[in-house]
Amino acid sequence: MATKKVTEKKVAARTTKKTTGCGHIGIVKNDPYLEPYEDAICGRHDNVLRKLSQFTNNGKKSIADFAAGYEYYGLHMLSREWAFREWAPNATAIYLVGDFNDWKEDDKFLAHRIEGSGDWELRVPLKYIHHGDFFKMHVKWNGGEGERIPAWATRVVQDEHTKIFCAQVWSPEQSYQWSVKSFSPSTSPLLIYECHIGMGQDAEKVGTYTEFKDNVLPRIAKDGYNCIQIMAIQEHPYYGSFGYHVSSFFAPSSRFGTPEELKELIDAAHSKGIAVIMDIVHSHAVKNEAEGLGNIAGDHNQYFYPGERHEHPAWDSLCFDYSKDNVTHFLLSNCKYWLSEFHFDGFRFDGVTSMLYNSHGLGEAFSGYGDYFNGHEDDNAICYLTLANVLIHKVNPKAITIAEEVSGMPGLAAKFEDGGYGFDYRMAMNIPDFWIKSIKELKDEDWKPSSIFWEVRNRRNDEKTISYCESHDQALVGDKTIIFRLIDADMYWHFKNGDENDKVCRGIALHKMIRLVTVSTINGGYLNFMGNEFGHPEWIDFPREGNNWSHKYARRQWNLVDNKDLDYHYLGDFDREMLKVIKSEKNFNRTPILEIWHNDTDQILAYMRGDLLFVFNFSPTRSFTDYGLLVPTGSYDIVLDTDNKQFGGNGLNDDSMMHLTNYDSLYVDERKEWLKLYLPARSALVLRKN
Numbered sequence: 001m002a003t004k005k006v007t008e009k010k011v012a013a014r015t016t017k018k019t020t021g022c023g024h025i026g027i028v029k030n031d032p033y034l035e036p037y038e039d040a041i042c043g044r045h046d047n048v049l050r051k052l053s054q055f056t057n058n059g060k061k062s063i064a065d066f067a068a069g070y071e072y073y074g075l076h077m078l079s080r081e082w083a084f085r086e087w088a089p090n091a092t093a094i095y096l097v098g099d100f101n102d103w104k105e106d107d108k109f110l111a112h113r114i115e116g117s118g119d120w121e122l123r124v125p126l127k128y129i130h131h132g133d134f135f136k137m138h139v140k141w142n143g144g145e146g147e148r149i150p151a152w153a154t155r156v157v158q159d160e161h162t163k164i165f166c167a168q169v170w171s172p173e174q175s176y177q178w179s180v181k182s183f184s185p186s187t188s189p190l191l192i193y194e195c196h197i198g199m200g201q202d203a204e205k206v207g208t209y210t211e212f213k214d215n216v217l218p219r220i221a222k223d224g225y226n227c228i229q230i231m232a233i234q235e236h237p238y239y240g241s242f243g244y245h246v247s248s249f250f251a252p253s254s255r256f257g258t259p260e261e262l263k264e265l266i267d268a269a270h271s272k273g274i275a276v277i278m279d280i281v282h283s284h285a286v287k288n289e290a291e292g293l294g295n296i297a298g299d300h301n302q303y304f305y306p307g308e309r310h311e312h313p314a315w316d317s318l319c320f321d322y323s324k325d326n327v328t329h330f331l332l333s334n335c336k337y338w339l340s341e342f343h344f345d346g347f348r349f350d351g352v353t354s355m356l357y358n359s360h361g362l363g364e365a366f367s368g369y370g371d372y373f374n375g376h377e378d379d380n381a382i383c384y385l386t387l388a389n390v391l392i393h394k395v396n397p398k399a400i401t402i403a404e405e406v407s408g409m410p411g412l413a414a415k416f417e418d419g420g421y422g423f424d425y426r427m428a429m430n431i432p433d434f435w436i437k438s439i440k441e442l443k444d445e446d447w448k449p450s451s452i453f454w455e456v457r458n459r460r461n462d463e464k465t466i467s468y469c470e471s472h473d474q475a476l477v478g479d480k481t482i483i484f485r486l487i488d489a490d491m492y493w494h495f496k497n498g499d500e501n502d503k504v505c506r507g508i509a510l511h512k513m514i515r516l517v518t519v520s521t522i523n524g525g526y527l528n529f530m531g532n533e534f535g536h537p538e539w540i541d542f543p544r545e546g547n548n549w550s551h552k553y554a555r556r557q558w559n560l561v562d563n564k565d566l567d568y569h570y571l572g573d574f575d576r577e578m579l580k581v582i583k584s585e586k587n588f589n590r591t592p593i594l595e596i597w598h599n600d601t602d603q604i605l606a607y608m609r610g611d612l613l614f615v616f617n618f619s620p621t622r623s624f625t626d627y628g629l630l631v632p633t634g635s636y637d638i639v640l641d642t643d644n645k646q647f648g649g650n651g652l653n654d655d656s657m658m659h660l661t662n663y664d665s666l667y668v669d670e671r672k673e674w675l676k677l678y679l680p681a682r683s684a685l686v687l688r689k690n
Helices: 008-016 026-030 032-055 209-223 259-271 325-342 352-356 379-395 430-441 449-456 482-487 502-519 558-562 568-584
Strands: 074-077 081-087 091-098 119-125 134-141 144-148 156-158 165-168 190-196 227-231 248-252 275-280 346-349 400-403 425-427 465-468 525-529 594-599 604-609 612-617 624-632 635-641 658-660 672-679 683-689
Touching: 026 032, 032 325, 032 379, 091 119, 190 209, 190 275, 190 568, 209 259, 209 558, 209 568, 248 325, 259 275, 259 325, 275 325, 275 400, 325 346, 325 379, 346 379, 352 379, 379 400, 430 449, 430 465, 430 482, 430 502, 449 502, 449 594, 449 604, 465 502, 482 502, 502 568, 502 612, 502 683, 558 568, 568 635, 594 624, 604 624, 612 624, 612 672, 658 672, 672 683
Parallel strands: 190 227, 190 525, 227 275, 275 346, 346 400, 400 425, 425 465, 465 525
Antiparallel strands: 074 081, 081 119, 091 134, 134 144, 134 165, 156 165, 594 604, 604 612, 612 683, 624 672, 635 658, 635 683
16 A cells, blocks of 8 residues: 655654654654554564564574574484484374385384473484485374474475375585675666476476576576576475475475575576575465375474464465464574575565465455554564564575565565564555556556556555566466457467557557556566566466366477567567666666656656656557657657567657757756657657766
8 A cells, every 4th residue: 555645734743743652663754644553563563572582582692593493403414323303292203214214113213202392303323314315204193193294304305106295315415516605686676587497498397497597597687687586496295386385395396306406596597697586485384284284293283373263265275373483483494594505585475465464364455554453463473574574684684575465564565673574575466456457447548647657656655666567376377468468369360470460569569568667667676477578378277187287388488489480579579678778777766756747638658767768658549749748958869669660569760869858948947848759659768868
């Protein structure tokens, strides 16, 4: 929800009022409409401080020291023995079974309970267990028993024939040697390429980390993106879940290769100046008991809320109990693990709205500020998310954290010191919804520049956002990408050079304009899902029984954009040049968006950022000759033209022409003059002031 306008009188009253509560009310100062909820904001902040004090022993150690559970739990090779530990308070016995003992209970592999805790420990000589061995826990509890994968397993593999998942001992003789020792992400602006390793190749199969490194990463670098957001890294039993039903939180998915191959991919990205963030899932977990955390030791609530809050009503998954210190320790350690062991540069937290509210946000309108502070919030989850951000930025001060959140919770991407939750960015989820609604419900002549300009800038002043036109969500079966909404089946018949019909020409033009107005109004970053930059024609449908387990639609057809006889390359070429122009303006995020002109009747929109002038004509039928815009005095060169023939346009402008402003005595004091431009219908220009 964007910050509401406040009168000067009210602001003055707020600044003279004595500060009450915890004193960390920066977000209230930035938005006086939060004033009635200051006590709630301070209460949440103080709750985090109490937990920080508890976890750090009153500051005697750091939160990063606390979040090192992966160094203790799980299977570890020591100098003379193997040590295995698991938290399972409800267990009565835990055996390790595997290749090393023919999968039979053996007293040599019987763990003992550590007195006074819910932890179990096993130590065996090095000679008994070897790198590559498969293993599980055989857990017993009152009234039952079963084989389980350890919660802290760092390598989990699915048998190709039986489809059964097992933990695997992973302790190669040589640890991975990083070629890039330290890395600083470029965030001005942050340009994110959202991607999925398995479907990142042409072949009808599951792609690998190495194939992505060799074949896709160079494309991303060439296209100008400086960050990749990788989906489905944490191991998940069902490939078609897109990685959102996680079973093993510390194990990189073995479908795509080895842990070392994932490290090689991240290392290669860093060498190209590309940051790597992970789509992390801490909002829920898969229900599977044999593979996941659903019933480690006979207690279904060990990791998850009891009662009505145990299962997510919409996702068929389990909801973490963030009130338990052991669960918080598990999840915080998970954050540190991926940062420290794999050099990820941060995280996009999935399903944050679901975490924030006891209702998971389902069926809620969030129409006013009171909806964020009416007692239905999960304060445990809010505390965890804030602690996670404190930890992540303690481990790596340059790390990037992004919240996928739709309710508009104030303070989510504000600094912890100001009373916020500490995310660096939040997803601007209103924007793709706006574009879908516009394409579906409005005639082209009813598109209003004033509405477009409002929507792409609708955000809180003290929070940075990631703007995007569409993500993977719109590309899934059952939905439609922007290009498919614009062109539909005509993509299959009229997307060859010289064979375009009116529908295709319209779609190509609007696809470029929608992206340009979205990226040029960012205040933090921009995101594109893999293939959408060139209008990938197919939806995403993972292998399943309903499609005879086919990989046909779980891939990206790079051959289409590489084929110069097809129109896809026009969109890909435009996307590349668009990002180049955005990056050409130094400190783009810090440059204010200065509106020059909008006219809903003409469907014209113009604004400046630094020396860049953006001009849009959304009219489907009307072109304008010598359209006057009052701009800073000087000369202007066209640096990007959506109608240029190299981007599949008509080439109606002479883009080599320098445009000079025309004198007007009325605006001498403002140092402004009239710039007269030819604006073809359904096109946009970017000009640079010399």
